[in-house]
Amino acid sequence: MNKIVKKEILSENVVKFEVEAPLIARSRKAGHFVIVKVGKYGERIPLTIAGADLEKGTITLVIQRIGKSSKKICALDAGEYITDLVGPLGQATHIEKFGTVVCACGGVGTAPMLPIVEAMKKAGNKVITVQAARTKELIILEREMQEFSDEVVIMTDDGSYGKKGLVTNGVEDVINREKVDLCVTIGPAIMMKFVSQLTQKYDIPTVASLNTIMVDGTGMCGACRVTVGGKTKFVCIDGPEFDAHQVDFDEMMMRLNAYKGIE
Amino acid sequence: MATTEEIKARRSESWREELRRNMKNKERADLPRVHMPELDPEYRSHNYEEVNLGLNAEQAMAEAQRCLDCPVPTCMTGCPVEINIPTFIKNIERGEFLEAAKIVKETSALPAVCGRVCPQEKQCESKCIHLKMGKDPVAIGHLERFAADYERESGKISVPEIAPPNKIKIAVVGSGPAGLSFAGDMVKLGYDITVFEALHEIGGVLKYGIPEFRLPNEIVDVEIDILAKMGVKFITNCIIGKTISYEDLHQDGFKGIFIASGAGLPNFMNIPGENLAGVLSSNEYLTRVNLMAAAKEGADTPVFHGKKVAVIGGGNTAMDSVRTARRLGAEKAMIIYRRSEEEMPARLEEVKHAKEEGIIFLTLHNPVEYSGDEKGRVTQMKLQKMELGEADASGRRKPVEIEGAIDLVDVDMVIVSIGVSPNPLIPSAFKGLDISRWGTIIVDQDSMQSALPDVYAGGDIVRGGATVILAMGDGRKAAAAMNKALSSL
Ligand SMILES: Cc1cc2nc3c(=O)[nH]c(=O)nc-3n(C[C@H](O)[C@H](O)[C@H](O)COP(=O)(O)OP(=O)(O)OC[C@H]3O[C@@H](n4cnc5c(N)ncnc54)[C@H](O)[C@@H]3O)c2cc1C
Numbered sequence: 001m002n003k004i005v006k007k008e009i010l011s012e013n014v015v016k017f018e019v020e021a022p023l024i025a026r027s028r029k030a031g032h033f034v035i036v037k038v039g040k041y042g043e044r045i046p047l048t049i050a051g052a053d054l055e056k057g058t059i060t061l062v063i064q065r066i067g068k069s070s071k072k073i074c075a076l077d078a079g080e081y082i083t084d085l086v087g088p089l090g091q092a093t094h095i096e097k098f099g100t101v102v103c104a105c106g107g108v109g110t111a112p113m114l115p116i117v118e119a120m121k122k123a124g125n126k127v128i129t130v131q132a133a134r135t136k137e138l139i140i141l142e143r144e145m146q147e148f149s150d151e152v153v154i155m156t157d158d159g160s161y162g163k164k165g166l167v168t169n170g171v172e173d174v175i176n177r178e179k180v181d182l183c184v185t186i187g188p189a190i191m192m193k194f195v196s197q198l199t200q201k202y203d204i205p206t207v208a209s210l211n212t213i214m215v216d217g218t219g220m221c222g223a224c225r226v227t228v229g230g231k232t233k234f235v236c237i238d239g240p241e242f243d244a245h246q247v248d249f250d251e252m253m254m255r256l257n258a259y260k261g262i263e
Numbered sequence: 264m265a266t267t268e269e270i271k272a273r274r275s276e277s278w279r280e281e282l283r284r285n286m287k288n289k290e291r292a293d294l295p296r297v298h299m300p301e302l303d304p305e306y307r308s309h310n311y312e313e314v315n316l317g318l319n320a321e322q323a324m325a326e327a328q329r330c331l332d333c334p335v336p337t338c339m340t341g342c343p344v345e346i347n348i349p350t351f352i353k354n355i356e357r358g359e360f361l362e363a364a365k366i367v368k369e370t371s372a373l374p375a376v377c378g379r380v381c382p383q384e385k386q387c388e389s390k391c392i393h394l395k396m397g398k399d400p401v402a403i404g405h406l407e408r409f410a411a412d413y414e415r416e417s418g419k420i421s422v423p424e425i426a427p428p429n430k431i432k433i434a435v436v437g438s439g440p441a442g443l444s445f446a447g448d449m450v451k452l453g454y455d456i457t458v459f460e461a462l463h464e465i466g467g468v469l470k471y472g473i474p475e476f477r478l479p480n481e482i483v484d485v486e487i488d489i490l491a492k493m494g495v496k497f498i499t500n501c502i503i504g505k506t507i508s509y510e511d512l513h514q515d516g517f518k519g520i521f522i523a524s525g526a527g528l529p530n531f532m533n534i535p536g537e538n539l540a541g542v543l544s545s546n547e548y549l550t551r552v553n554l555m556a557a558a559k560e561g562a563d564t565p566v567f568h569g570k571k572v573a574v575i576g577g578g579n580t581a582m583d584s585v586r587t588a589r590r591l592g593a594e595k596a597m598i599i600y601r602r603s604e605e606e607m608p609a610r611l612e613e614v615k616h617a618k619e620e621g622i623i624f625l626t627l628h629n630p631v632e633y634s635g636d637e638k639g640r641v642t643q644m645k646l647q648k649m650e651l652g653e654a655d656a657s658g659r660r661k662p663v664e665i666e667g668a669i670d671l672v673d674v675d676m677v678i679v680s681i682g683v684s685p686n687p688l689i690p691s692a693f694k695g696l697d698i699s700r701w702g703t704i705i706v707d708q709d710s711m712q713s714a715l716p717d718v719y720a721g722g723d724i725v726r727g728g729a730t731v732i733l734a735m736g737d738g739r740k741a742a743a744a745m746n747k748a749l750s751s752l
Contacts, residue, residue: 009664023506033506039465039557043563044463069563142732215555215564218461218502220527221472221547227538232531237688251538254639257539259565 002085005058007078009233010140012066014072016050016111022185023051024087030095030119031209031241033112034059034087035217036073042083043069046214046236062111062141081145089217090240091120094207097124103149104171104195106132109142109186112209114148116184121148126178128153130170134189137162168194180204185244186211189256193249200245209246210235213256228250270339273350274332282353288331296399297326304619308428308589310559311475314616315408317381320360323409324719327356330484333392338403341390343736344370344444348387364414366419367407372447372490373440373735374467375415375482378408380579381609381732415485422492427452431749434517434691436503439467441523441730443487444738446495452746456495461502462555467525469731471554472546476581476590477613479640480553500542504692509515515659519717522693522704526683526723532575536633537679541567541641545574545584545680553588554734556677559662567678571595573644575630576680577607578728582617584678589620597672598621601649626661627651628670633677641677646670683728702729710744711737719745 006018024034033048050062052170065074076082092180093116100119105113110131119202127148132155133139139161154162155170163170167187174180175198183206185195192208199206211225212235224235229246273279300316301307307314319328328350338348354363367374380589383404391400414420417543431454435442438460446456464470469483491497501507503524512520529544531537548566551557557566570658572588574581577600589596598617600607602729603626607614617626625646648668650659685702697705697714703712704720721737723729 023501027506027508039563041559041562041564043555072563084500085465086461086502086506088505089502215547215550216462216471218527218528219688220529221550222529222544223547224533225531225538232533232538239687251639255538255540258639258640259567 001082001083003077003081004076005056007076013138014111014140015063015065017061017063017245018053018056018058019082019085020057021059021085023054023220024085025054025057025059025078027179028059028088029092030115031090031093032088033090033217033240034061034085034151035214036082037084038069038072038076038251039083042072044084044215044217045069045073046089046211046217048209048240050111050114051118057191064108066108086217089236091238093119093184093241095119095123100128100179101125102174102183103127103129103182104132104167104169104183104187105129106167106184106187106250107207108190108211109191113184113186114141114144116186117145117205118148120184121150126150127242128174130154130155130174131171132167132187134158166194167191168198171195175199175202175204182207183243183244184209189249189253192228192244192247193253196244196247196249206244207241208247209241210239210252210253213258226255265454270336270347273335273347278357279332279353280352282356282368282369283332287292287592291329291331292393292396292747294325294329296329297322297402297405299405304616304621307476308586308620312588313479314476317412318409320358320413322353323391323406324358326402326406327352329393331392336551337390338387338401340693341387342387342730343737346370346387347411348403351410352401352403355406355410355633356641359414360410361417361419361421367410368421368423370739371735372374372444372449372488372738373483373486374407375486376440376478377732377735378404378411379478379482380473380610384734387401413620415482415724420485420489422690423447425493426496427450428455429453429715430455431519432457432517433513433519433521433745434503435521435523437461437467437523437525437722437724438465438497439525439722439734440727441471441720441734442467443490444735445521445523445721447490447493448739448742450490450495450642451748452742454746457501458495459501459507460497460499460720462554463499465497465499467605471550472580472583474549474553474587476586480575482694502688504688509693519719521576521738521741522689522713522718522720522724523722523734524686524689524724526726526728527657527686528684530682530684531679532630532681534630534632536635536641537716539635539641540639541569541635542633542677542679544581545576545678546683548678549580549587552591558591560607566591567672567676568592571674572676573597573599573630573672573674574678574680576601576682577602577612577626578680578682579609579610581680582609582613583709584680585622586617586620588676588678588730589622596624598622598624599628600624600626601628602659603627603651606659629662629664630677631669642673644672644674644677646672648750683723684728685724689724701727709740712743712748714745
C-alpha cells in the first residue's frame with residue numbers, strides 16, 4: 001500500500017500524483033517505470049516514473065485517463081492508497097554528453113520525457129524539447145520542461161498554441177536549423193513511428209521509449225514483446241528504450257490493439 | 264536428515280509392530296490401489312472447481328494398509344525432502360490422522376501442495392516395493408494430500424516447534440516452493456527470516472501458474488499462513504536487485520541470502536508470425552487467469568476467450584493452459600507436441616484428465632509458422648509433421664521432420680508453452696555469481712552455496728524449469744548448509 005500525498009490535475013485527462021515510495025525514490029533513474037495496481041482485482045499497468053523527491057521519499061507519476069484502469073487510478077485522491085506498486089523496472093535511459101539532443105514527445109509520452117530532459121541537461125547536453133498536442137489545453141508540464149530545456153517548441157494540431165503542425169514538423173525545423181546528435185521520442189506508437197522515419201532520413205540516432213501492454217513487468221509474461229532489428233525483445237526488461245530505427249512499429253501497434261473490445 | 268537409526272526406532276514402536284502383525288504382507292499386496300474420486304469430466308470442464316476430490320477416511324485407511332512398512336523404505340529415497348513416508352502412512356492406517364500430518368510437516372513446508380502437484384510416479388511411488396512385484400505402487404501422493412487436508416479441515420493445525428530466536432537476519436528472494444521450504448526450515452532453527460517477493464502475492468508458480476482446478480489458492484494460503492505464524496516475514500512488491508540491492512541487504516544486516524527467484528522467463532520458438540496478436544506465452548495466459556483473476560466477474564484484467572486454441576508443448580504448463588482454455592469456452596482445445604505421447608514431460612494424471620475433458624492431442628506435430636488477418640490477429644498455423652528418430656542426449660527419441668508433410672489448422676489463439684529460462688535480473692544484479700550458459704546460477708551441489716559465500720540458491724533458478732518438490736528439496740539442503748556455516752562462525 002502506497003499513500004498518495006499530493007494530487008494535481010494537469011489537464012482535462014491528465015493527473016499528477018506524488019506517491020510515498022521511499023525505496024523506489026532512492027533507486028530509480030530516468031527511464032525507469034513502475035507497475036501499479038488498484039484494488040484486489042485491479043489490473044497491473046506500467047507507468048513511467050516522472051520524478052522523485054528523496055527527502056520526502058516520494059515518486060511522481062503522471063497518468064492519462066484512457067482505459068478502465070487508468071481512470072480508476074485517476075479517481076483516487078490525496079490521502080488514499082495505491083494497493084500495489086512495484087519498481088523501479090526496466091533499463092535506465094543511457095545518459096551521456098551527446099551534444100544537441102532533441103526530445104520529441106506528445107500525449108502520454110510527455111510526462112515520462114521530463115526526467116530524461118532533466119538528466120540530459122545535467123549531463124551537459126543542449127536540450128531542445130518539442131512537445132505536441134491536439135490543442136492548447138492539452139499541453140502539460142510546459143513550465144517544468146522549460147526549466148531543464150534550452151528551448152521548448154510547442155506544436156498544436158489546431159494552431160491554438162505554439163506553432164501549428166505535428167511533432168514531426170517541429171523536429172524537422174530543428175534539424176534543418178542546426179546539427180542534432182540524438183533524438184529521443186516518447187508518445188503514441190504512431191507518433192514515434194513518424195518521428196523515427198523522419199530522423200532516419202537525416203541519419204540521426206534515435207531512441208524510442210515503448211509503452212506496450214504488460215502484465216507483470218518483470219519478464220515473466222512476454223505480453224510486451226516487440227521486434228527490434230528482426231529479433232524479439234521484451235520491453236519490460238530489455239527496454240523500454242530501443243533504437244527507434246530498428247523497431248517494428250506496425251507490429252507493435254497491432255499488438256497494442258490485441259485486447260481492444262474485450263476490456 | 265533422518266538417519267537409519269531414527270527410521271528404525273520409529274518402525275519398532277509397539278503400535279507399529281502390532282499393525283504389521285495384524286495383516287500379512289501377501290494380503291496387503293493383494294489389495295487393489297485406491298482410485299481418486301474426481302469430478303465428472305463434462306461438468307468440470309466448464310468451471311474451476313478442483314478436479315480431484317480427495318480420499319475419505321475409509322479409503323485412506325484402506326490404501327494405507329497396502330504399505331508393507333518396509334525395514335528399508337526405498338520410497339523415502341525417492342523424496343527430495345525425505346518425508347518419513349512409512350511412518351505417516353502407518354499413522355493413517357491406525358487412524359491417527361493428525362499425527363500423520365505432523366510427520367509430513369517435519370520435513371515438508373507444503374504438504375497439501377505436494378500431495379496435489381508432485382509427479383509421484385517419478386519420485387516416491389517410482390521406488391515403491393510393489394512395483395518390483397508387478398503391482399501398483401502405494402498411492403503415497405493421495406495419502407499425503409489426505410493427511411494435510413484432514414488436518415486443515417479439522418481446524419487443529421499444528422504449528423511446528425521453533426527454536427529460541429537467534430536474531431540472525433536471513434533474506435529469501437522469491438516466495439515459490441524453494442523459498443518457502445527454506446524459510447520453514449530456517450525459522451524452525453530460530454533465524455529471523457524475511458521473504459521478499461516481486462509480485463503482489465506470495466507463492467510463486469503455485470499462485471500465478473498452477474490453476475485453481477488443480478491447486479486452489481486457498482490451500483496455498485493456509486500453508487503460507489502457517490509459515491507466517493512461525494514468524495516468517497513476507498514483503499510483497501519488492502524486487503531484489505531493483506527495489507533493494509545486494510549491498511542494501513548487507514547494510515540492513517542480513518547475514519545470509521537464499522535466492523529462489525525461479526525461472527520465470529518464457530521461451531518462444533522464434534518462428535514467423537509468433538508476435539501476432541493472439542499468440543501468447545503460457546505464463547501470460549495463466550497469470551492473467553490465475554493471478555489476475557481475469558475470468559472472474561469484476562476483475563479489470565482482460566483475457567481472450569479463444570474458441571479454437573492451440574497450446575504448443577507437452578509439459579504440466581501446457582496441460583494447465585489447454586485445460587484452462589477449455590474452461591474459458593474453447594470448442595476446440597489442442598495440444599501440439601513435437602514428440603510422441605510417451606515422451607511428454609507432464610504428470611500422467613494431467614494427461615489423463617486433459618483427455619477426459621475433450622482435449623485434442625496432435626502429437627508428432629511442430630508449428631513452423633503462424634499467419635493472421637489484416638488486423639494482425641492470428642488465424643492459422645502451419646504444422647510440420649514429425650516422426651521419431653534416434654534417441655538424443657536426454658535419452659528421448661528425437662523428433663525429425665517428415666519432408667513435405669504439412670498441415671494447416673485454423674486457430675484464434677495460440678499459447679506457447681515450450682519451457683522457461685531463468686530471469687536475468689538476479690544474475691545481473693549480484694556481481695560475482697557464476698552463471699551457466701543457460702542463465703542458471705551455479706552452486707555447489709551439496710550445500711547450494713554460490714560463488715558469493717553468503718549467497719545460496721535453489722529451485723528453478725538453479726535447475727531451469729523443474730518441479731515443486733525438487734525446488735523444496737533444494738530449499739532444505741540450503742537451509743541445512745547455511746545453518747552449519749553460520750553456526751561455525
Ligand atoms: C503452469 C505450471 C504448472 C506446473 N505444474 C507443476 C506440477 O504439477 N508439479 C510440479 O512439481 N511442478 C510443476 N511446475 C513447476 C514448478 O512450479 C516449479 O518448478 C517450481 O515452482 C519452482 O519453484 P521456485 O521456488 O524455484 O520458483 P517459483 O515458483 O518460480 O518462484 C519464484 C518467485 O520468485 C519471485 N522473484 C523472482 N525474481 C525476484 C526478485 N528479484 N526479487 C523478489 N522476488 C523475485 C517470482 O516473482 C516468483 O514468485 C509447474 C510450473 C508451471 C509454470
